[in-house]
Amino acid sequence: MDLLVLLGSFTVFCFMGVPVAYALGASAIFAAAWMGLPLEVIMQRTSNGMENFSLLAIPFFVLAGAIMAEGGMASRIIDFAKIFVGAIRGGLAIVNILASTMFGCISGSSVADTASIGSVMIPQMIKSGYPRLFAVNVTISGSLQPLLIPPSHNMVIYSIAAGGTVSVAHLFIGGIIPGLLLGAALIGLCLYIARRDNFPLGEPVSLRQAARIALDAVWGVITVFIIMGGILSGIFTPTESAAVACVWAFLVTMFVYRSYRWRDLPEMLFKVVRTTGMVMIMIGFSVAFAYMMTLMRIPAQIAEMFVAISSDKYTFLLYVNILLLVLGTFMDLAPMLLICTPIFMPILQRYGVDPVHFGIIMIFNLGIGLLTPPVGPTLAVGCAIGKVTMEEVSRSIMIFYIPMLIVLGLVTYIPALTLWLPNLLLGK
Secondary structure: OHHHHHHHHHHHHHHOOOOHHHHHHHHHHHHHHHHOOOOHHHHHHHHHHOOOHHHHHHHHHHHHHHHHHHOOHHHHHHHHHHHHHOOOEOHHHHHHHHHHHHHHHHHOOHHHHHHHHHHHHHHHHHHOOOOHHHHHHHHHHHOOHHHHOOOOHHHHHHHHHOOOOOOHHHHHHHOHHHHHHHHHHHHHHHHHHHHHOOOOEOOOOOHHHHHHHHHHHHHHHHHHHHHHHHHHHOOOOHHHHHHHHHHHHHHHHHHHHOOOOHHHHHHHHHHHHHHHHHHHHHHHHHHHHHHHHHHOOHHHHHHHHHHHHOOOHHHHHHHHHHHHHHHHOOOOHHHHHHHHHHHHHHHHHHHOOOHHHHHHHHHHHHHHHOOOOOOOHHHHHHHHHHOOOHHHHHHHOHHHHHHHHHHHHHHHHOOHHHHHHHHHHHOO
16 A cells, blocks of 8 residues: 555645656655655655765756757867768768767766757758758757767766665766767667668768868867766766866866857856756655655666566566557656666676676666657757657658667666776776
């Protein structure tokens, strides 16, 4: 009955239109009152959940991404990518994906990537003769990469949801190969479609133009080396690298590119604070929600259920993939990480699944949900930029799920794709 009260109240609050963060907190309070626990316990757990030092990385990464996105970094990355592939058939589609790969090393957000890259690339692709729906689909699909390629703040959220037992640095490095593999698979699909549908050729970039574009883009690319180089060398923790990257992004945008007005800074900071506040509230309430689940032995019961169904690790991972793909279509990525991670963590030990490997699997699965109706926030942003309906995109994007699911399967059943690089660079 306790379980029914907790999950039932959460479901009712969500159907009533209550934001997920507040639904988590309200259902935890409701369940605590039902069980006769002092409500101060919920408030303490909520407060403790937001006190972790690692959480400071989230506002810094969000701010750095916002500065670089609104300061012209996206357009410079796009021009840089055109140097290499802009002249081949379907080149603008490949530029779109490569731009998402590079911008993902700064933004770490699927929605931010779609908004920044899409606002530039979708109109360009349409003007160059690409179908409108194809341009939107490429942009949306490519935006899955920033969730896997560091610095993804969702990896920080996963680490916190796992009780701080999973290294953020290992998660960052572990997502590199899956993210690049996804980008390569999407490029392969775009080349096939471009040849099949005879998409237009792009214009080659002259050597002089290429040198000018590369010099202009190098300042932003250095941000990537600051983040990853600082972590790998041991100079910075992930949180410290985020702060340094934030300062560097500000200096480059305001004093090198000079493409952002000082009077617009307060509005951008307001957006960053609002986003960070939403994330922090969600984390705090999710910790209280997870505490109530632990008291009710929900993770242990689910673990016993999975073991009863099958003792095979690969069958377990198949079930988890299916479950997360379905759940991801109805709820955003961050709350699903915060709800599901405490449930699955005890199960990983029974099946011998590495928590870093499982974290990448979870983020990959739930990231696909961002591109899938009926919720699909990334899908909604892409549709708004491309001026198309969700129904039209939902039908035409189906072929892009093929490379996503293939790469997801490879990442799931070949742990070395995730674990080899962090073990090599950081040790176990």
